[in-house]
Amino acid sequence: MKILSGVQSSGRLHLGNYFGAIRQFVQLQEKGDAFYFIANLHSLTSVQDPKLLREYTLEAAVAYLALGLDPDRATLFRQSDVPEHSELFWILGSQIPLSHLERAHSYKDKIQKGLKPNFGLFSYPVLMAADILLYAADLVPVGKDQRQHVEFARDWAISFNQLYCPGYDPADPNGEKNGKPGIFRVPDALIQPEMATLLGVDGQKMSKSYNNTIDLFAPDKVIQKAIMGIKTDSAGIADPKPTEGSAVYCLLKALAPVEEMAKWTESFERGGEGYGVYKKRLLELFHETFDPARARREELLKDPGEVERILAKGAAKAREVASAQMDTVKRAVGLK
Numbered sequence: 001m002k003i004l005s006g007v008q009s010s011g012r013l014h015l016g017n018y019f020g021a022i023r024q025f026v027q028l029q030e031k032g033d034a035f036y037f038i039a040n041l042h043s044l045t046s047v048q049d050p051k052l053l054r055e056y057t058l059e060a061a062v063a064y065l066a067l068g069l070d071p072d073r074a075t076l077f078r079q080s081d082v083p084e085h086s087e088l089f090w091i092l093g094s095q096i097p098l099s100h101l102e103r104a105h106s107y108k109d110k111i112q113k114g115l116k117p118n119f120g121l122f123s124y125p126v127l128m129a130a131d132i133l134l135y136a137a138d139l140v141p142v143g144k145d146q147r148q149h150v151e152f153a154r155d156w157a158i159s160f161n162q163l164y165c166p167g168y169d170p171a172d173p174n175g176e177k178n179g180k181p182g183i184f185r186v187p188d189a190l191i192q193p194e195m196a197t198l199l200g201v202d203g204q205k206m207s208k209s210y211n212n213t214i215d216l217f218a219p220d221k222v223i224q225k226a227i228m229g230i231k232t233d234s235a236g237i238a239d240p241k242p243t244e245g246s247a248v249y250c251l252l253k254a255l256a257p258v259e260e261m262a263k264w265t266e267s268f269e270r271g272g273e274g275y276g277v278y279k280k281r282l283l284e285l286f287h288e289t290f291d292p293a294r295a296r297r298e299e300l301l302k303d304p305g306e307v308e309r310i311l312a313k314g315a316a317k318a319r320e321v322a323s324a325q326m327d328t329v330k331r332a333v334g335l336k
């Protein structure tokens, strides 16, 4: 089984990235041939400061490693080190109806939040599909906000196969029955239902673009301020408290062990404890969960040369797979 996923290097990694994605990456590296990358080409659509982009890219690599990604098991690489991603982007883009991109939620959402739209942001799902299809991924572990992008990759893989692979049957997308799988494998998104959308400190989806994150590797004081400042309603200590849409509840659920969480759920429903109690426990749980990774990150940052070696080795392995796939694609479309 082939697994592939990526995170952008467009800011510091946060709890949403961990619970929605990276935790699954680490679990899945045991189960198959995993490719994980730093989507620094995607980041160019929002980070236009070269020094910062380099810094975020190193940070993302260090974060993957500190959080448990094992470069001897999984292939870790930087997207821009594998030029085939940009090449396939163009070839796919030449087949994709504009109307598909016009319905992309993430694009519409970002525009609505006041982000300056550029062509890169608009065409972003095409690059993401290229990322996935180059490696013939079976599974793409992501948070819910990326579901539509993986669905696009599925649709575009199927339409490309229909166009260029004689005998391809879209009703048998991976050719399991008729032995004609097409050039692109049709991937599945893997989304943890419990952690599909982690809420940020303001109660909306946690996102770097909304400025509501709790970062995994921020200094202790910043973490404390973010957690103690999570927005809550005005329920008094004695009152029952809503769990739906509550950022405090959502984060406790992500961090607390199941048995402990049952107690917190009961406490929310019954009332009798104030939000301060929950937030204090949340802060403790944050440190219990992430302090070992935070310490590993400090160590890794002392040796950026070693991180660079890991990325170079990963890129070489990724390129082997990607260039073989591009060769097939170029032959199919008539570029070779």
Ligand code: TYM
Pocket (backbone or CB within 6 Å): 004, 005, 006, 007, 008, 009, 016, 017, 018, 019, 020, 021, 022, 039, 042, 127, 128, 131, 132, 140, 141, 142, 143, 144, 145, 146, 195, 196, 197, 198, 199, 205, 206, 207
């Ligand atoms: P990015 O960098 O925005 O986020 C990385 C991963 O974290 C997940 N995530 C969340 N999950 C739950 N709750 C949240 N609040 C939350 N915030 C972020 C995201 O769903 C994602 O899985 N386009 C991608 C990067 C990418 C990619 C790919 C992913 C580029 N090419 C190919 C998979 C396959 C993105 O911007 O993720």
